[in-house]
Amino acid sequence: MADPVSHAAESAHHGFDLLPIVVLLAAAVIAVPVFRRIGLGSVLGYLAAGLAIGPFGLGFFDDPQAIIHVAELGVVLFLFIIGLEMQPSRLWAMRGEIFGIGLAQVALAMFALVWVGILLGYPPEASFVAGTGFVLTSTAIVMQMLEERGQMGLPKGRRIVAILLLEDLAIVPLLALVAFLAPGGQEATLADRLQGVAIGLAAIVVLVLAGRYLLNPMFRLLARFGAREVMTAAALLVVLGAAVLMQAGGLSMAMGAFLAGVLLSESSFRHQLEADVEPFRGLLLGLFFLGVGMALDLNVIAANWVVIAISVPAFIILKMLVIYGVARLFKAERAESLERAVLMAQGGEFAFVLYAAATQFGILEPEWNANLAAIIILSMVLTPLMVILHDRLRPKSGVNMDGVEDVTGAGGLRGNVLLIGFGRVGQIVGQPLLARGHSISAIDNDTEMIQAAASFGFKVWYGDGARLDILHAAGAGSADLVVVATDKAETTTRIVEMLKHEFPLVPVLARAFDRGHAIELIAKGADYQIRETYESAVAMGREAVLRLGATEEEADELIADARARDRDRLALQSVDGIYAGRDLLLGNRDMPATGH
Structure with missing residues (x-):
């Protein structure tokens, strides 16, 4: 019989390796604050950190794709939080932007970008897949930058979100089109295609019914009998369960999470769900950017630098022209149109899915797939730099002085x-x-x-x-x-x-x-x-003691006493320049000088 002590020691020795997690966290903790401090933004910090610790940096990781697949959950959780902010009525009000601006941008960009591959001498089918993949913008990068710029709730931010939602929906017919373009794909029966559509619709119906009749009762029951950590587990279960259901129906995981968020957007548990999911979302989204940085294959870039050097600017410039043109067509101002073009100029994470499927079906050769992946990643890396350049070089927006006198x-x-x-x-x-x-x-x-x-x-x-x-x-x-x-x-x-x-x-x-x-x-x-908040806080304090049984006279006396102590404390701090060493509030220790 084996010695249990030695067996335990051996298990501990060969147990879970914490070093990769420590390296990932250390890279993020070091790089992101530095890049934000020098004005380059957190996304570029994550990408640079990933490159530094990946196969072509310090070599801590040799399989970045595995990290990307796990970290895609960050994108999923992000879409769930966006869904929580989108009540059905609000989403319905955006239908014109989703199927108007979004559809026009996707269709015209597909037509424009296909020609890049054709002019470089690639077959039409491969060129179509390559250009179409670049049309699909990176939801992770754009959402993160919208959030950092404080534009998520602005009309121009909502229009970008609407376009991203349409692109997420577009992945389904695009994958079907890849199967159709594959050698022998035209021979697939109509019944097979109808079956795929039916499965996708059934998945949506199941999710809607569950969201309408099951989720709220479940959260009410857990709130009554469950522990705090169980509510967090339930929130993650809803997000990931919806993502898995949509994936099983041939749709994107991100779209499933978004729909789950929309279905819970009018729930009384909405804010609790958002608070539970937010920490996981931020961490996993950062991990996604780290994975993208690691996946930048410098050997592929070195071996095919001519094609990549031509393709990256060609795809970016053509896509920016289309985005700008569509924005102007739908009456957006020049400044907003240009900003949208810069923010959405890159390819996205869904392109990896599309290219992998095209390689599996024989439309793309493995070498082409590697080149396209490098092109997409480089476009992601360049986007934060382009945004910084745009912000620094753009002319100051003209002030509308109609009716204004200097x-x-x-x-x-x-x-x-x-x-x-x-x-x-x-x-x-x-x-x-x-x-x-x-x-x-x-x-x-x-x-x-x-x-x-x-x-x-x-x-x-x-x-x-x-x-x-x-x-x-x-x-x-x-x-x-x-x-x-x-x-x-x-x-x-x-x-x-x-x-x-x-x-x-x-x-x-x-x-x-x-x-x-x-x-x-x-x-x-x-x-x-x-x-600015002093008098409102005083009024609220007076109302609080009144509602807890104090008479009007007692309340006035308490408030007068509080005002006197505040004046004395402020005078003391103003004269001495310090606040410590004297308690004029409760006889113990004073508030810090930065308090209200």
């Missing part, structure tokens, strides 16, 4: 109150002043805000309050009071500093972002400052 041409404003910043705070501050009969000179550098104010009968002048010449033109020297209500802390501080230096006798009231900013404004000489 304060420098006003001949000197004469209101007894100068209001700098006419946003949500400035508008409220101005109401009692106007009711009291004071004349207000209001300036702002947001033309849309100025135009909106004009539609309600308010005259706001265009001008940057952080410029001394603008302050003079706006009448700061002759004003009885200046109110600084800009929405950026550093801008407010700079304006207050200039006002107190240039016009020291004019009282200045300023909007502060938080306690630390309030202390900074006091140091710059502001006569009065107020944290």
